[in-house]
Amino acid sequence: MHRCLELARRGAGQVAPNPLVGAVLVQGEVVLAEGWHRRFGGPHAEVECLRAFGDGPVPEDAVMVVSLEPCSHHGKTPPCADLLVERGVKRVVIGQRDPFAEVAGRGVERLRAAGVQVTEGVLERECRWTNRRFNTRHEQGRPYVVLKWASTSDGLLDKHPREQRGVQRISGPEAHLLVHRWRAVEQAVLVGSRTVVNDDPAL
Structure with missing residues (x-):
């Protein structure tokens, strides 16, 4: 998750009003691929990570670690939760749930409904701090000042x-x-x- 946050911060100044998100696909101690949300309207971190991994089958024991809950709605990009299911990811580790009203736990629900094992709240405090602007807007309805x-x-x-x-x-x-x-x-x-x-x- 520390690496996810390092990657996420690379999008600072480029992705607003979207959140900063990093994703790492690991198999045991081996990093298979990495990705982050690079620009507003562009592919999300999970998409970038799976593109970096390639078109081959995702190993059964691979884990997708992502700093923010995968999205579950159609916006500028398709739902990342659906992509993870389609690509056969069996386990997902999440830093924090997405406070955006159109996601807000629905990404986790979609993954679990498809049989994906989901672990939440890993380095949640650090993940929330990284997205303090995004969280303030969606949780308190005001800008971060x-x-x-x-x-x-x-x-x-x-x-x-x-x-x-x-x-x-x-x-x-x-x-x-x-x-x-x-x-x-x-x-x-x-x-x-x-x-x-x-x-x-x-x-």
Whole structure:
């Protein structure tokens, strides 16, 4: 599952509003194939994984490990749960259930109804954190929000009079790098009107 999450994160900034998902097909200690959801509207992680495996029969003892419950509905792509059944996957390990209302346990039900052994909740906390934006939207009905501000050690936002302001950084280089990482994966940046007027930020 750790490897699934590593793969899933490769889709950051490319798959929204879809979730980040990684999949690994294993046989014992051997990794047979890997895949991840690469872009919005593109093949899901399970599809990419089985494509990487090829057209041959999936071994009876192979296990599909996937960070999010396989989908069970027709959207931009066909249901992944159906594909796993069709390809003869006998065991599936899932990190977390999909909170999207059109899935929400139906993928697990479809797999089990077809005789597939399903294990749930493996590294669930880590899987939920990886998809915190997706989970917040579907479970709480609101966007995931990151609040960021910079202040001096005594709690001031800027200790210089306006006429003395130049290009100054209150934050250190680590915070600067972190903010740019956030901006790369978030969908919007909001600032106050006074920030725009006074600081003319290069958003």
